[in-house]
Amino acid sequence: MLILGIETSCDETSVAVVKNGREILSNIILSQNKLHRPFGGVVPEIACRAHLESIIGIIHNAVTEAKVKLADINAIAVVNSPGLIGALLIGVTAAKTLSMVFDIPLIAIHHLHAHIYANNLEHDAVSYPAISLVVSGGHTTLFLSEKETKHVVLGETIDDAAGEAFDKVSKILGLEYPGGPVIDKLAKKGNNKAIPFPRVYLEKNSLDFSFSGLKTAVLYYVKGQDLNRPKSTAQSNTDIADISASFQEAVIDVLVHKTVLASKRYNVRSILLGGGVAANSRLREKLQETSQEIRVPVYYPSIKLCTDNAAMVAGLAYWKYLEGDISGLHIEAIP
Amino acid sequence: MSKNSKITFVSKSTAETIAFGVKLGKLLTNGHVIALIGELGAGKTTMTKGIVGGLDAKDKDKVKSPTFSLVHKYDGRIPVYHIDAYRLSGSQELLEIGSDEIVFGDGVTIIEWADIVPESLPENYLKITLTHVSEDQRIIEICGYGKHYEQILQQLKN
Numbered sequence: 001m002l003i004l005g006i007e008t009s010c011d012e013t014s015v016a017v018v019k020n021g022r023e024i025l026s027n028i029i030l031s032q033n034k035l036h037r038p039f040g041g042v043v044p045e046i047a048c049r050a051h052l053e054s055i056i057g058i059i060h061n062a063v064t065e066a067k068v069k070l071a072d073i074n075a076i077a078v079v080n081s082p083g084l085i086g087a088l089l090i091g092v093t094a095a096k097t098l099s100m101v102f103d104i105p106l107i108a109i110h111h112l113h114a115h116i117y118a119n120n121l122e123h124d125a126v127s128y129p130a131i132s133l134v135v136s137g138g139h140t141t142l143f144l145s146e147k148e149t150k151h152v153v154l155g156e157t158i159d160d161a162a163g164e165a166f167d168k169v170s171k172i173l174g175l176e177y178p179g180g181p182v183i184d185k186l187a188k189k190g191n192n193k194a195i196p197f198p199r200v201y202l203e204k205n206s207l208d209f210s211f212s213g214l215k216t217a218v219l220y221y222v223k224g225q226d227l228n229r230p231k232s233t234a235q236s237n238t239d240i241a242d243i244s245a246s247f248q249e250a251v252i253d254v255l256v257h258k259t260v261l262a263s264k265r266y267n268v269r270s271i272l273l274g275g276g277v278a279a280n281s282r283l284r285e286k287l288q289e290t291s292q293e294i295r296v297p298v299y300y301p302s303i304k305l306c307t308d309n310a311a312m313v314a315g316l317a318y319w320k321y322l323e324g325d326i327s328g329l330h331i332e333a334i335p
Numbered sequence: 336m337s338k339n340s341k342i343t344f345v346s347k348s349t350a351e352t353i354a355f356g357v358k359l360g361k362l363l364t365n366g367h368v369i370a371l372i373g374e375l376g377a378g379k380t381t382m383t384k385g386i387v388g389g390l391d392a393k394d395k396d397k398v399k400s401p402t403f404s405l406v407h408k409y410d411g412r413i414p415v416y417h418i419d420a421y422r423l424s425g426s427q428e429l430l431e432i433g434s435d436e437i438v439f440g441d442g443v444t445i446i447e448w449a450d451i452v453p454e455s456l457p458e459n460y461l462k463i464t465l466t467h468v469s470e471d472q473r474i475i476e477i478c479g480y481g482k483h484y485e486q487i488l489q490q491l492k493n
Contacts, residue, residue: 010403084404086432138403159380160400168375212400216376220470335404 003321004062004073004098005314008051008091009083009111010138011035015058016310017066017073021318024121025066027311028058029304033178048086055094062310070098075105077317080327081334082111082138088333096329107317108327111308112141113151115274117316118301118309120148126299127269131262135255135283136275137163137178140209142262145272148319154262155207162251163277165211169218169247173240183244184280190238190245192282195221197250199257207262209254218247252283256290263296273300276307340485342492343476345468352378352465352473356385359461362487363390365413365441368457370449373465378473379447382463383417386445390415401447405432414442421447426454459484 002025007014016027032050063070078095080088099106116132132143132151140157160168163180170179175186197217200210221243263271271291277283278300291298305312320326346352363369369386371379380400388395390411401407401419409415416437423429429452438444438457449456459481466474479485 082404158396158399161403164400164402172375212376212380216470219374219376220467335406 001075001318001321002066002068002073003075003077003107003314003317004059004070005077005109005310005312005317006055006059006091006095007079007111007114007308007310007313008055008087008094009079009081010087010308011047011050012308013051013054013058014308014310015055015062016314017062017068018121018311018314018318021315022121024311024315025068026062026064027304027309028062028065029307029309030054030058031307047084048090051087051090055090059094059098070102073098073102073104075107075317075321075326076102077107077109077313077320078331079111079114079313080108080331083333083335085333085335088335092331092333096331100329105321105326106329106331107320107325108331109313109316109320110151112139112143112275113149114312114316115278116143116145116151116272117148117319118274118305118312119272119299121305121311121315122301123299126272127297129266129268130270130272131259131266131268132272132274133255133259133278134275135162135273135277137161137167137277139163139275140211140255140277142207142258144262144266144268148316149323149325155209155258157209157211158202159210159212160215162209162211162255163275165215165251166248166277168215169244172215172219172222173243175240178276180277180280183248184282186241187245187248187282190241190243192245192249194242195246197221197246199250199253201254201257205261207258209258211251211254214247214250218243248280248282252280252286255283256286259287260290260294263291263294268296271296271298273298274306279303279306340479340488341476342488343474346378346473346475348471349378349381352381352475353385353388355475356382356387357389358385359487359491360386360389360411362490363443365443366439367443368438368460369443369445370456370460370462371445371447371465372450372462373473374467377465377467379465382465382475383445383447386443387411387415387417390443406437408442411443414440416440416442416444417447418444419447420449420451420455423448423451426452429455461487
């Protein structure tokens with residue numbers, strides 16, 4: 001069973017061929033990071049145009065690298081939600097076209113469910129039920145996962161996503177975009193207890209997240225009470241490393257606390273981490289430590305499969321195919 | 336602009352900013368446009384939470400930063416569109432995602448970082464500028480452009 005997956009929900013154009021939901025024959029990812037860097041974030045129109053220019057070539061590359069022919073593909077999978085509407089449309093239209101021309105099933109995939117499935121691509125024995133935490137620039141969501149294809153939302157951010165907080169704090173500190181990798185790197189040189197930034201837990205037992213106040217707290221720490229002070233000039237490199245480490249620790253404390261809370265509440269057998277922020281080295285380390293204490297194994301994908309990619313899409317589609325969950329040509333892109 | 340078409344107050348907390356937003360939301364109707372201006376962390380999304388609540392949206396607790404997805408829609412007593420221009424470099428880009436249909440449509444439109452997309456705003460609208468005073472306090476300045484919005488300001492004063 002060969003499935004070709006397409007992912008264009010944000011700023012990565014990716015096409016993959018995956019065999020039987022597990023074996024990655026190809027996983028081509030074209031990142032637009034460099035295109036968006038001057039703007040400090042993803043610019044939707046640029047993203048959309050870049051997807052359009054590259055999608056056909058990337059489909060071709062994915063099939064070639066997998067050493068198969070398009071006519072050998074048994075089904076097409078595509079992320080149709082959530083994401084930037086213009087970006088999603090490119091992938092959905094390409095997928096519908098392939099499905100129609102080759103007369104093969106079309107399977108719609110939820111972007112966040114695919115991020116969770118990235119774990120199954122690399123780990124054999126994921127036991128369910130599991131608590132899944134998807135953290136990225138656009139999302140911070142906790143799920144109760146009953147099986148590969150079934151996920152119920154337990155909580156999510158009520159304001160900024162965790163990755164968005166990394167990007168905005170990076171901007172406040174005068175660092176580059178995307179903020180996640182650069183803060184992760186600087187934090188290794190800093191003291192994560194240097195500044196007691198707030199941890200927002202919301203109401204007792206809440207599984208929702210809030211990172212907006214933390215961003216504001218960093219802003220005030222950096223600029224003092226005088227916000228008109230020119231940015232960054234007063235900070236030494238040690239300061240910036242300490243701010244990065246302390247900010248990062250505040251985000252991670254909350255993420256880990258809520259994930260553990262949910263894991264205990266639902267008495268789960270695994271913890272699954274996914275999304276771009278799952279690449280953060282301190283988050284991986286701390287969740288690993290904590291999961292050992294509560295004796296629940298934690299899984300996270302390799303760095304390449306944390307970012308948006310189509311292998312996770314084609315992989316998850318295999319299970320939906322087995323369940324007969326075929327979408328058909330009427331699917332729409334839903335932002 | 337007449338002297339009466341501007342009010343200023345100091346919010347001492349997130350709760351006060353939301354309460355003001357609720358009061359404003361109750362006064363809004365089809366076609367109204369609110370431009371929100373302020374630095375990172377000034378309280379634009381917080382203000383939006385209040386406005387959306389005042390428009391009786393059942394999903395008012397789902398109001399969050401649209402920085403990533405650009406436009407959120409909430410189902411209030413009339414549709415509410417929540418736009419964020421933070422990632423954009425100008426009005427043309429907002430236009431290309433269909434902002435005209437939203438701004439000149441029949442819902443209420445709230446635009447964060449409206450100063451990045453001045454050409455996307457209609458002739459008449461309500462401008463709210465939030466300025467940091469301290470970590471909790473914000474100066475909130477509201478300007479009404481056009482007779483209709485000046486009336487809203489009068490109602491807010493009462």
